[in-house]
Amino acid sequence: MFKEIDARGLSCPMPILKAKEIIENQNPTSIKVIVDNQAASQNVWKFLKSQGFDSVIESSGNDFAIIGKKQEESICDCETETKKESNNKISVMITSDKIGHGDDGLGSKLMVNFIKTLKEIGTDLWSVIFVNSGVKLTTEGSEVLSDLSLLKEKNRCNILVCGTCLNHFNLLDKKKIGETTNMLDIITTLQLSDKI
Template sequence: MEYSTNSTFKIKNSTLRIIRGYKMATVIDARGLACPGPVLKTKQSIDKESPDDIRIMVDNEAARQNVSRFLQTQGYTVSVRKEGGDLEIRGIREGGASISCSSYAEVHPDQKKIMVMVTTDRIGHGDDELGARLMTAFLKTLKEMGSELWRLVFLNNAVKLTIEGSPVLDTLKDLADTGVTILVCGTCLDHFKLLEQKRVGDTTNMLDIVTSMQLADKVINI
């Protein structure tokens, strides 16, 4: 049975099922949903139905990156195509492979995990130039935590530290090369019109951030 993509997505914020050969494909319309809505809607569908074929329609690049990365953590092979002004994300999972969020995030379950949440591009109040220098020094010193440094999360104005021209870009890339996961808030990047300028880390959403806080042994807020 053939299906029409245009007709399938007429109902906003809906979850439908279509026929693909002899199998059912789950179709989710997540357009217009604020972060982390598209990921949450996708997660709910996977938790409930565990489909081998899932398609999600979104309307912005941040949602595309977030949903695509989430699908990959669940064992899906992901492809994306443009549909007018929207984006259709398709996930195919062969052989029932499944990787949970916790197993994906918890790479070394017996090792202490420290998460650092950075919400600004400078430390303290008063002199902005001094604050920027302090932030640079702080990030460069994080490597002294060794293998316990697990994850860096950048929110709000701190996402500017991950873009082209950032004074700490090389420092963050070095940390990523050692295995530290760097997550950058997609809503924040979109707000500052910086999605295309990000040069390090994975675009993330609040579901990822909250899950990371739950899994971390210690959360340091800056």
């Protein structure tokens, strides 16, 4: 069964929630979701992939069509297995590119030092989530790109970056590290965490 969803004009995470509802209630073998921004297209593509769909994104003008076909066999969710292995999953949410209010220069230095020190948590650090102006720390020119890369490679930490926020700041094409994600994934990550 084929289902088509027109999610143009809907803000994150509504396109994903509409697709989720169709998949759970109607179990289509193929699905097409139409959105009107790149961040939403990436989020829907990622969601369909997590649901066992082979998906492609086709763009036409300002619209993006994410077309997914159900795989014969579900691919192993290795990330989920890794999550289950961890005894203590700690997630950190970064909502700004600075810490505190008052002196922006000091706030920026504090944030850089904070991120550089996150590695001390060790392998219990499961995910670092960037939202609002915090997404700027994952983009071209950020002082902490090498530190985030170290967290990802050595600590096996998930770096999640809000796609709506990147889109708001016109930074989608300047992101250098992390997985562009959506509010549904962020909520799920927080829900599965032992400590935040």
